[in-house]
Amino acid sequence: MNSTDLMKQLPAQWSTFGPGYDWLFYFIYWMSVVLFVGIIGTAIYFVVKYRRQPGVKAEPTGHNLVMELAWTVAPVILLVLLFHWGFAGYVSLTTPPPDALDIRVRARKWSWDFEYPNGGHTANEVTIPVNRPVRFVLSSEDVLHAMFIPAFRVKRDAVPGMYTTLWFQATHTGDTRFYCAEYCGAADEPVTQPDGTQRETGHFSMGGLVHIVPQARWGGFLEGILRAPTHPDGREFTAAEWGEQLYTQQNCNTCHSVNGSPMTGPTWQHIFGHEAALTDGTRVTVDENYLRRSILEPNAQVVQGFNPVMPSYQGSLTDRQLDALIAYIRSLR
Amino acid sequence: MATEVEHAADPHGGIDPNENYLLAGKGIWSWLSTLDHKRIGVMYLISVILAFFLGGMFALLIRLELLTPGRTIMGAATYNRVFTLHGAIMVFLFIIPSIPAAMGNFVLPIMLGAKDVAFPRLNLMSFYIYVIGAIFCLFSIVSGAVDTGWTFYTPYSTTSSSSVVSMTLGVFILGFSSILTGLNFIVTIHKLRAPGMHWRRLPLFVWGMYATSVIQVLATPVLAITLALLAMEKVLGLGIFDASLGGDPVLFQHFFWFYSHPAVYIMIVPGMAVVSELFATFSRRAVFGYFAIAMSSLGLALLGFLVWGHHMFTSGQSEFATMVFSGLTMLVAIPSGVKVFNWTATLYKGSIWLTTPMLYALSFLVLFTIGGLTGLFLGTLSVDIHLHDTYFVVAHFHYVMMGGTVMGFLGGLLYWWPKITGKLYNEPAAKVSWAFIFVGFNAVFIAQFIMGSRGMPRRYYDYVPEFRPYHAFSTYGSWVLAVGFFILAGVLVQSLLKGAKSPPNPWGSAGFEWNTSSPPIFSNFAETPVITRGPYDYHEATEEELFDGFPEDFKKTES
Numbered sequence: 107m108n109s110t111d112l113m114k115q116l117p118a119q120w121s122t123f124g125p126g127y128d129w130l131f132y133f134i135y136w137m138s139v140v141l142f143v144g145i146i147g148t149a150i151y152f153v154v155k156y157r158r159q160p161g162v163k164a165e166p167t168g169h170n171l172v173m174e175l176a177w178t179v180a181p182v183i184l185l186v187l188l189f190h191w192g193f194a195g196y197v198s199l200t201t202p203p204p205d206a207l208d209i210r211v212r213a214r215k216w217s218w219d220f221e222y223p224n225g226g227h228t229a230n231e232v233t234i235p236v237n238r239p240v241r242f243v244l245s246s247e248d249v250l251h252a253m254f255i256p257a258f259r260v261k262r263d264a265v266p267g268m269y270t271t272l273w274f275q276a277t278h279t280g281d282t283r284f285y286c287a288e289y290c291g292a293a294d295e296p297v298t299q300p301d302g303t304q305r306e307t308g309h310f311s312m313g314g315l316v317h318i319v320p321q322a323r324w325g326g327f328l329e330g331i332l333r334a335p336t337h338p339d340g341r342e343f344t345a346a347e348w349g350e351q352l353y354t355q356q357n358c359n360t361c362h363s364v365n366g367s368p369m370t371g372p373t374w375q376h377i378f379g380h381e382a383a384l385t386d387g388t389r390v391t392v393d394e395n396y397l398r399r400s401i402l403e404p405n406a407q408v409v410q411g412f413n414p415v416m417p418s419y420q421g422s423l424t425d426r427q428l429d430a431l432i433a434y435i436r437s438l439r
Numbered sequence: 440m441a442t443e444v445e446h447a448a449d450p451h452g453g454i455d456p457n458e459n460y461l462l463a464g465k466g467i468w469s470w471l472s473t474l475d476h477k478r479i480g481v482m483y484l485i486s487v488i489l490a491f492f493l494g495g496m497f498a499l500l501i502r503l504e505l506l507t508p509g510r511t512i513m514g515a516a517t518y519n520r521v522f523t524l525h526g527a528i529m530v531f532l533f534i535i536p537s538i539p540a541a542m543g544n545f546v547l548p549i550m551l552g553a554k555d556v557a558f559p560r561l562n563l564m565s566f567y568i569y570v571i572g573a574i575f576c577l578f579s580i581v582s583g584a585v586d587t588g589w590t591f592y593t594p595y596s597t598t599s600s601s602s603v604v605s606m607t608l609g610v611f612i613l614g615f616s617s618i619l620t621g622l623n624f625i626v627t628i629h630k631l632r633a634p635g636m637h638w639r640r641l642p643l644f645v646w647g648m649y650a651t652s653v654i655q656v657l658a659t660p661v662l663a664i665t666l667a668l669l670a671m672e673k674v675l676g677l678g679i680f681d682a683s684l685g686g687d688p689v690l691f692q693h694f695f696w697f698y699s700h701p702a703v704y705i706m707i708v709p710g711m712a713v714v715s716e717l718f719a720t721f722s723r724r725a726v727f728g729y730f731a732i733a734m735s736s737l738g739l740a741l742l743g744f745l746v747w748g749h750h751m752f753t754s755g756q757s758e759f760a761t762m763v764f765s766g767l768t769m770l771v772a773i774p775s776g777v778k779v780f781n782w783t784a785t786l787y788k789g790s791i792w793l794t795t796p797m798l799y800a801l802s803f804l805v806l807f808t809i810g811g812l813t814g815l816f817l818g819t820l821s822v823d824i825h826l827h828d829t830y831f832v833v834a835h836f837h838y839v840m841m842g843g844t845v846m847g848f849l850g851g852l853l854y855w856w857p858k859i860t861g862k863l864y865n866e867p868a869a870k871v872s873w874a875f876i877f878v879g880f881n882a883v884f885i886a887q888f889i890m891g892s893r894g895m896p897r898r899y900y901d902y903v904p905e906f907r908p909y910h911a912f913s914t915y916g917s918w919v920l921a922v923g924f925f926i927l928a929g930v931l932v933q934s935l936l937k938g939a940k941s942p943p944n945p946w947g948s949a950g951f952e953w954n955t956s957s958p959p960i961f962s963n964f965a966e967t968p969v970i971t972r973g974p975y976d977y978h979e980a981t982e983e984e985l986f987d988g989f990p991e992d993f994k995k996t997e998s
Binding site for chain 2: 110117146177181194290
């Protein structure tokens with residue numbers, strides 16, 4: 107990054123909102139620069155010119171009604187203009203075209219789930235077609251979050267108990283970042299990664315990439331999310347391999363270890379086929395049905411020593427993805 | 440009227456009313472049980488300076504953690520507590536009581552020519568309520584602290600395991616201190632003005648305090664109700680804000696900002712009030728557009744109640760509400776602009792004396808102008824959407840709160856320091872500390888404007904490498920700022936220990952608070968003064984009134 111890039115006020119713009127937004131932003135920016143230089147330049151000039159000098163007394167302050175009225179009324183014209191442009195821009199930001207592609211977005215501490223029109227899901231990354239209006243229908247499963255995509259100049263809170271929407275139309279292909287912009291806390295302890303490093307999770311880690319693909323590749327992407335991923339040599343992932351990938355993609359690793367140490371939730375190592383004591387005093391054998399229920403209705407049968415804090419993955423995972431996760435847990439026995 | 444005041448001061452029977460207030464009564468108990476507005480002001484001043492120090496330490500920890508991406512000195516959960524405590528302490532323990540309770544208590548009655556505030560016992564009680572509230576806030580720090588952000592947004596705050604109840608209880612109690620101080624000032628301004636002190640002669644500091652007090656009395660109860668509802672939901676499980684209990688999380692934001700936006704004016708209007716005094720004194724002429732400045736304070740107080748929704752443009756409130764709040768928000772620019780233009784015009788054909796307090800007043804002008812102009816970005820609806828909840832907003836409100844109110848506080852502190860302590864301070868050293876503070880402040884927050892508009896969200900423990908240069912620059916700035924404050928602390932301690940004795944009116948001001956000795960006598964004036972001119976009528980003041988202090992410096996150029 108060179109030094110002129112560092113001083114640029116706005117990031118690259120990749121949506122149809124970009125040009126209008128950037129024009130208005132820089133209009134206010136340069137208007138502010140002119141006003142600032144005018145006001146502060148005048149003040150500095152006065153401070154130098156009328157500095158305290160021997161034998162020179164201050165002149166008593168008079169009145170100048172015309173000037174006072176002028177600087178009360180003149181800003182009103184500018185303000186009306188700014189309000190008008192800002193509101194016009196806001197109207198287009200909140201009015202998606204009727205043919206927009208709907209993507210259902212669910213936020214939870216601290217991950218995002220994207221559900222596509224064909225029922226497929228991705229976690230913490232979203233793929234969208236270029237040059238086509240896309241509408242996010244947002245909700246939250248726990249606290250407030252907000253979807254913020256700087257390159258598109260859009261932001262909207264995700265609120266528990268209600269839907270909010272956000273729309274945009276990307277104009278470039280490539281990857282750009284999205285963030286959570288509404289504070290939502292952090293995990294009490296860092297998570298130990300499979301490779302032994304420590305990772306903190308929270309509000310700040312709740313972001314990811316928007317992949318903007320050519321429209322020609324969009325259909326292929328949609329089909330792909332329903333199938334197991336493939337290795338570079340074209341061989342399809344085994345169920346357990348896919349499950350291992352989902353373990354990090356779906357943020358299971360935030361609360362469940364695979365090395366035997368308990369975190370927010372129980373470890374996954376050596377549990378399949380064993381008995382577990384539940385908080386209601388009963389015992390249960392960890393089998394496919396128990397695991398499936400624990401993913402879809404996590405707080406129905408909670409293992410002793412843990413709190414019922416896991417969000418439900420109902421609707422976030424396809425049946426094949428559930429199978430893959432269960433196969434992965436079974437492989438850890 | 441006069442008899443009431445004497446009656447109020449009566450419990451101090453046995454004290455010579457003409458004795459220096461610092462010597463009138465000895466021992467710690469004479470301070471803790473005092474009904475003297477000056478001593479209560481001094482106790483507030485010490486308290487808010489301690490709170491500022493604590494909040495400042497948390498600020499330095501935030502900046503240090505953000506020096507590098509990933510973990511620098513603390514974990515994410517600790518970081519969330521640190522930035523919450525920085526915000527909560529600075530807002531509720533420092534900035535809200537800073538100018539009104541500390542300086543207002545000290546100088547407001549003297550400016551009016553009164554012997555005390557209208558209700559001295561209530562005044563002492565509001566100080567102790569402040570102390571009790573502060574104890575609850577400090578208790579929450581040692582009992583696990585709070586990680587909700589100073590805004591306590593639901594449903595995060597109702598589900599957080601941190602000590603939210605103790606902190607909100609503390610803030611709830613602090614609110615009553617604020618309400619009672621406001622009430623006391625309103626009555627004092629209405630009832631205890633000396634003969635001849637009619638409304639058109641009221642110092643602009645008093646006008647600012649009046650506007651502030653009105654907001655304190657009307658808005659603070661809403662905060663109390665909101666926090667009480669929050670605590671009830673958390674403790675009793677009432678469904679008011681929690682969607683899973685049938686409540687509405689956005690309702691909390693409406694309630695919270697219905698107080699906290701007016702509270703922004705509780706914070707900034709006193710800063711404006713102080714610098715209006717500074718501009719007059721150090722330009723040696725009346726503030727241009729006196730009436731416009733006085734009325735714009737009241738205008739801000741009124742508008743402050745009508746714009747809370749501009750904190751919620753992305754929250755999911757209705758589009759219609761968003762439009763109305765944007766339009767009303769634009770109106771705030773008018774009284775703000777009026778003040779800036781009038782202060783600038785005050786300098787014209789003045790005799791400008793660049794003391795440290797005046798440097799702070801000019802800093803206020805520069806920084807508040809930046810804070811105000813960047814507010815235009817945020818009031819313009821579509822532009823706000825991208826900037827909302829980024830570092831741009833953080834930088835904007837620091838330019839207003841710190842660049843505005845704190846600069847006003849520091850200017851007022853140094854300006855009234857000889858009045859309060861009876862000691863002079865070292866001007867050159869104070870100017871050095873001003874330079875560090877001014878440069879450091881701008882370094883911290885200019886970098887934050889740029890990274891904010893480039894998309895850096897606020898309240899982030901970690902960030903992508905792209906933002907590293909801005910965060911590093913901002914952190915270096917915080918060290919320069921800290922050096923400035925430590926030099927200033929040294930200047931003030933040196934003044935207390937070894938400062939030369941101040942003449943009654945070291946700045947040669949025409950303001951009435953300088954018509955009595957420095958420090959003032961216990962009863963402020965030996966006899967009830969009769970006011971015959973306005974506080975800025977330099978052309979009518981006698982040479983004797985404009986007694987020149989800081990003698991060696993002042994006389995050199997004047998004679």
